[in-house]
C-alpha cells in the first residue's frame with residue numbers, strides 16, 4: 005500500500021507535522037527513528053528543563069514535552085514505527101524507503117524531519133558530565149539558575165561558538181572561549197564582538213583533555229596545542245559549539261544540501277528540489293535550531309504537503 009504521506013523523524017518538527025497532517029485527514033505514517041541520528045522524540049529527549057517553549061510558564065521537562073506531542077499526534081490518527089530509514093529512493097514517485105528492520109515503504113509525499121546531531125567531544129568524562137554542567141546549546145540552557153553569575157566556557161571557534169559566548173554574557177560572570185587554534189574561524193564581525201566584549205576571554209591553542217568535578221562539572225583540564233603545557237580551568241558549565249551534523253545520510257544525495265550538509269528549502273517554504281518532498285526542523289535550519297522553530301516548520305511542511313497532494317489530485 006502506498007502511503008499518502010510519510011514523515012521521517014519524531015522530534016518537534018516531525019510530530020508537529022504529524023499533528024497537522026493527521027488533522028487534515030492525510031493519515032500520515034511516521035518513522036520515528038530509533039538509533040540513527042538520535043532517538044524517538046529527538047534531541048529534547050536528552051535534556052531536562054525546557055523554559056522557552058511557549059505555553060509552559062513553569063517550564064517542562066524535554067521528555068515530557070515530547071511524550072505530549074507524540075500522544076497528540078497519535079490521538080488524531082498518526083501511525084508510527086520506531087525504526088531508522090537507511091535508504092530513500094526519491095528518483096521517481098511513489099518514493100521508496102528501506103529501514104534497518106528490513107521494512108519497505110512507499111509514499112506519494114515525504115516530510116524529512118530527521119534533525120541534526122550536535123558534535124560532541126569524544127571523551128569519557130564528557131559523557132559523565134553531559135547534562136550535569138555540559139550542554140551543546142547555550143541558547144537553550146545558558147539561562148538556567150545553575151549557570152547564573154558563574155564562570156562558564158564555550159568550546160569552539162566558529163560563528164556559533166561566538167554567538168553562544170555572547171548569549172552567555174547576559175547570565176555568566178565571565179565566559180572563556182576555548183579554541184584549539186590561534187585564529188577564530190568566525191566572521192570578522194563576530195570576532196570583533198568577541199574580542200571586544202569585557203566578559204569574554206579567549207584561550208587560544210587550547211583543547212579540553214578532561215572534564216572533571218564531583219556531582220556536577222567544576223573544571224576543565226586543558227592542553228596547549230603548541231607548547232603541550234597542561235592547565236586547569238575552574239568553570240561551572242561548558243558549552244560545546246563544535247558543529248552539528250544534519251541527519252541526511254539516508255537520502256543518498258537525492259536532495260540538494262548546502263555546503264554544511266543542511267537541506268536547502270525554497271525561501272519562505274519547506275519545499276525541496278524534489279517535488280513532493282518537504283523538509284522541516286533542524287535538518288534544514290542551520291540558524292535557529294530551536295524546538296519552537298522546528299515545530300513551526302513542521303506545521304508549514306504538513307500544510308504544504310497537503311496542498312501539494314490536493315494539486316496532484318491525489319486521493320492516494
Ligand SMILES: Cc1cc2nc3c(=O)[nH]c(=O)nc-3n(C[C@H](O)[C@H](O)[C@H](O)COP(=O)(O)OP(=O)(O)OC[C@H]3O[C@@H](n4cnc5c(N)ncnc54)[C@H](O)[C@@H]3O)c2cc1C
Pocket residue numbers: 012013014015016017018035036037038039040041042043044045046047048050051053054055056057087088089090117118119120122139140141144145251254284285286287293294295296298
Ligand atoms: C542538550 C540540548 C538541549 C536543548 N534545549 C532546548 C531548549 O531548551 N529549547 C529549545 O527550543 N530547543 C532546545 N534544543 C534544541 C532542540 O532540541 C532542537 O532544535 C529540536 O529538537 C529540533 O527538532 P527536530 O524535530 O528538527 O529534530 P530532532 O529533535 O533532532 O529530531 C530528529 C528525529 O529524527 C529521527 N531520525 C534521524 N535520522 C533518522 C533516520 N535515518 N530514520 C528515521 N528517523 C531518523 C531521530 O531519531 C529524531 O527522532 C536543545 C538541544 C539539545 C541538544
